[in-house]
Amino acid sequence: MVAGGRGRHVATRDFRLELDRFAEAGSLGDGLARLEGRSVLLAVGDMAKAAAALIDLDGVARRIVLCPPGAGAEALIALARASAADALVYDGDAPAPKIDVATRVACRLPPAPAAAPRVARFVTEWAMPTSGTSGPPKLVAHTLATLTAAFRLAAGQRWATFYDIRRYGGLQILLRALIGADSLTLSDPREGVDAFLVRLGQADVTHISGTPSHWRKVLMSGEARRIAPQRVRLSGEIADDAVLAGLRALYPNAQVEHAYASTEAGVAFVVSDGRAGFPAAFVREVGEVALRVVDDVLRIRSNRAALRYLGADAPALKDADGFVDTGDVVALSGDRYLFVGRRGGIINVGGAKVHPEEVEAALNAHAAVRASRVFARKSPITGALVAAEIVLRDGAAADEATKRDILAACRAALPAHKTPSFLRFVAELPMTDGGKVARHG
Amino acid sequence: MTTRLTILAAIREVAAEQGKTVAPLDDDLPLMEIGLDSLCFAILVARLEDALGADPFTAAGDGRLPSTVGELIAFYDSALV
Numbered sequence: 273m274v275a276g277g278r279g280r281h282v283a284t285r286d287f288r289l290e291l292d293r294f295a296e297a298g299s300l301g302d303g304l305a306r307l308e309g310r311s312v313l314l315a316v317g318d319m320a321k322a323a324a325a326l327i328d329l330d331g332v333a334r335r336i337v338l339c340p341p342g343a344g345a346e347a348l349i350a351l352a353r354a355s356a357a358d359a360l361v362y363d364g365d366a367p368a369p370k371i372d373v374a375t376r377v378a379c380r381l382p383p384a385p386a387a388a389p390r391v392a393r394f395v396t397e398w399a400m401p402t403s404g405t406s407g408p409p410k411l412v413a414h415t416l417a418t419l420t421a422a423f424r425l426a427a428g429q430r431w432a433t434f435y436d437i438r439r440y441g442g443l444q445i446l447l448r449a450l451i452g453a454d455s456l457t458l459s460d461p462r463e464g465v466d467a468f469l470v471r472l473g474q475a476d477v478t479h480i481s482g483t484p485s486h487w488r489k490v491l492m493s494g495e496a497r498r499i500a501p502q503r504v505r506l507s508g509e510i511a512d513d514a515v516l517a518g519l520r521a522l523y524p525n526a527q528v529e530h531a532y533a534s535t536e537a538g539v540a541f542v543v544s545d546g547r548a549g550f551p552a553a554f555v556r557e558v559g560e561v562a563l564r565v566v567d568d569v570l571r572i573r574s575n576r577a578a579l580r581y582l583g584a585d586a587p588a589l590k591d592a593d594g595f596v597d598t599g600d601v602v603a604l605s606g607d608r609y610l611f612v613g614r615r616g617g618i619i620n621v622g623g624a625k626v627h628p629e630e631v632e633a634a635l636n637a638h639a640a641v642r643a644s645r646v647f648a649r650k651s652p653i654t655g656a657l658v659a660a661e662i663v664l665r666d667g668a669a670a671d672e673a674t675k676r677d678i679l680a681a682c683r684a685a686l687p688a689h690k691t692p693s694f695l696r697f698v699a700e701l702p703m704t705d706g707g708k709v710a711r712h713g
Numbered sequence: 714m715t716t717r718l719t720i721l722a723a724i725r726e727v728a729a730e731q732g733k734t735v736a737p738l739d740d741d742l743p744l745m746e747i748g749l750d751s752l753c754f755a756i757l758v759a760r761l762e763d764a765l766g767a768d769p770f771t772a773a774g775d776g777r778l779p780s781t782v783g784e785l786i787a788f789y790d791s792a793l794v
Contacts, residue, residue, distance in 0.1 A: 622751055652770035653755035679730070688731060693756040 273330045273416065274450050282449055285460035285471065287320040287381055291327075291450065298386045299324035300361065303377030304332060309394065310359035311335040313352050313371070315343065316379050317363040319437050319458045323446055325361050325379045330416060331392025333359075337411070338400040338438045341461070341705060345369055354411045354583035355399050399582055400440060402535045412536055412578035412589065419443065421560070421576045422539035425452035432457040432472050434482030439706055440535040441508050445481055453479075465489045473498030481505040481531075483707040484515045488643040491518045492666070500525065505542075507531040509708050510611040510629050513548045514636040520546060536589060537596040538576025548633075549602075549610035564595055569615055570602050571595040601627065617711060619647075621689040622654035628711065631658060631692065634685045638678050640668035645701045645709050649694060660692035663701060670697040716793060717786050719764055724749070727757045740783030747782070767792040 274294050282289040298304055299321060312333040316322050322338075329336050337355040339348060348371050351357070362368045364378035398414045422444075431453045435442030442458075449456030457475045459468050469490065472480065480501050482490075487506055490496050504519050504526045511530035519528045528546055533539040540561050543550045555563045561574040573595040580589050590596055601612040613627025620626075628646035635644040643663040648656040668674055675695055682691045702710040714722070721738050728735045728749060735748045749757065762768040769792035770778070779785040 622755070649759060650771075651755040651759055652768065653758055654751060657755055657759055689752050693752075693759065 274327055275452055277454075280449075280454055282320070282323050282446070282456045282458065283475065284318060284320045284458045285463055285467075286318070289320050289323055289381070289383075293383050294324075294327050296385060296389075297383035298328045298390065299379045299381055299383050300328045300377050301380070301384055302387055303361075303375075304328055304386070304390065305388070306375050307359050307361070307377055308332050309334050310375060311337065311355055311357045312359045312361055313337045313339060313348065313355070313357040313373065314361050314438075315339040315348055315363070315369055316361065317341075317366055318460075319442075321363060321379045321381055322438055323450075323458075324381060324383060326446070327450065328390065329361070330396050331394055332390060333396050334394050335397040335399055335413075338398065338443070340401060340438055341436055345371065351401070351411065397579075398443075400438070400443070400535060410586070411582040413580055413582055414538075414578050416447075418538060418576055418578060420447050420451060421574075423448060423451065427452075427454075428478070429453045430455045430457075430476060430478045432475065432477040432480045434459055434468075434480075434486035434707055435508075436705070441481070441483075441533065441706070444533070444539065465493050466495045469493055469495040469498045478502045479505070481507060483508040484511050484530075485509060485643065485701070485703055485709050486707050487515055487519060488663075491515070491522060492642055492663075496522055499523075502526055504528045505531055507533050508706065510613075510633070511548060512633045512636050514633075514641075516546055516548065534596075534598055534600075536578050537572040537598055538574055538578065540572045540574060540576070547608070549605070549608045552604060552607050552609055555609065562595070565602060565604075565609070566597075568601050568603065568612075570598045570600045570609075572598060619656050619658055621656055621658060624687075624689045626658055626690045628658075631660065631682070631686065631690055632709075634682050634690075635660060635662060635678065635692075637685070638681050640664055640674050640678060643701055643709075645711075646692065647711060654689075657693045658690060659694040661696055661698045661701060663699070664697055716765065716789050720761060720786055720789060723757055723760050723764065727753050727760065731756075738782050740781065740786070742782045744780055744782065744785060761789065765789060765793060 274291050280291045310333055314325055314336055337357055339351055348369055352371055358373055359375035360371055360373045361377050361379050364380035399411050402410045431445055431449055433442055433445040437443055437446040457472055457477055484506050516528055529542050529544045531542045541554055564571040577596050599615045601615055602609040603612050613629035618625045631646040632644045635641050641662055642665045645661045647659055649659040651657045704710045731753050733748050758770050769788050779788040
């Protein structure tokens with residue numbers, strides 16, 4: 273899987289994985305042979321080990337199950353059951369998780385010379401939990417072919433991502449790095465955005481991907497000008513005009529683009545014109561990626577989609593025509609589709625439906641607002657009310673006048689039931705481990 | 714501030730925010746005639762929960778709900794005892 277070339281590497285804060293080492297070395301030692309043909313739970317502590325183990329396991333394991341960072345024993349047992357795992361790769365620098373599998377292999381860095389050359393006999397299935405912001409996780413199965421079908425690689429790219437490589441969005445970037453990029457710089461959960469930006473500047477990165485929530489943190493960072501990327505990519509959440517315009521102003525030489533992708537449907541399309549939403553012309557059923565809108569929800573059929581859900585009694589991933597129902601609600605506005613929100617995330621205010629995302633977009637359009645989170649507050653009268661938390665831009669006063677001004681702008685843009693009834697200023701918003709605004713809890 | 718004053722101030726505040734005109738707030742005024750719609754009333758009840766620490770509408774097990782301004786004040790007064 274790993275392309276040759278000297279100096280190519282994947283760097284975390286604490287480790288630099290030299291990719292040309294993997295021709296004759298590995299992170300799993302003699303244990304790799306015992307993992308042949310197995311369904312392997314990959315549960316290691318840091319991203320350097322995860323990357324090294326993935327390189328070793330592809331083609332050797334029958335199935336690799338990417339466990340999310342920090343997954344506890346209970347979560348691992350559930351993942352093992354859903355994926356029929358019979359082997360575990362754990363972090364050699366930490367106690368092995370107590371999971372009942374036949375084969376256990378420690379992952380250690382730096383890579384050690386391999387006793388025998390790695391023989392790839394399997395088209396390995398790559399299984400990972402879906403990245404939904406609500407509901408219990410489901411496992412989907414990909415292959416290297418579905419995971420890499422969207423790539424159009426060019427030479428000289430130095431990538432970085434805010435994502436964890438054990439989830440779909442980050443794995444996309446890791447695979448780009450393994451297959452052809454010059455380098456990849458990864459974040460560390462123990463470092464803040466400022467320190468990460470300093471490292472990205474030192475690595476002279478050219479391509480960076482993250483969620484709009486990640487990028488709003490960059491817009492708020494005093495270290496944002498440490499980097500001068502050629503391409504800035506947003507995905508995983510709705511990219512609104514405010515964050516796109518902010519990034520264009522910050523990085524005038526960069527192409528600021530937002531990609532639509534999901535763990536189930538794969539990478540569907542990239543929007544490069546700098547505006548929220550996507551051209552209505554994208555909705556067509558020819559070419560590698562076919563788009564359909566059914567009951568205002570986007571459906572996608574492509575060679576990048578996952579194969580199926582794993583586990584007993586798993587629902588069908590695709591409809592009769594091979595389309596994946598994304599659950600993302602879209603609305604046609606002129607010649608453009610705009611993302612409205614998640615089908616399951618609707619707040620019901622006395623029978624009137626409110627998508628948190630449309631309210632957030634209205635809030636974020638205000639000059640004083642950097643980021644926002646909209647959620648339901650229970651009401652005995654209307655069932656729910658709309659509440660919002662706001663992170664202000666530098667220099668905006670956290671006072672009643674600002675609050676009134678933001679709400680007045682909301683009322684001008686939205687009907688009364690969508691305008692937040694409760695609004696408070698916060699220093700930061702709760703985020704999921706995947707870098708999205710946390711909508712529950 | 715007394716419960717009465719808190720409630721009357723909250724009614725006027727919510728009405729002002731939502732661009733509604735309220736009728737003179739006598740105790741006998743039916744709640745339906747204050748000039749607040751159900752959204753305003755929902756906001757009022759939530760604000761009062763924050764201000765007074767009680768939500769008698771959620772707590773009301775026997776389904777007896779106030780129908781006038783005076784009953785609304787008494788409703789909160791009894792919940793706060």
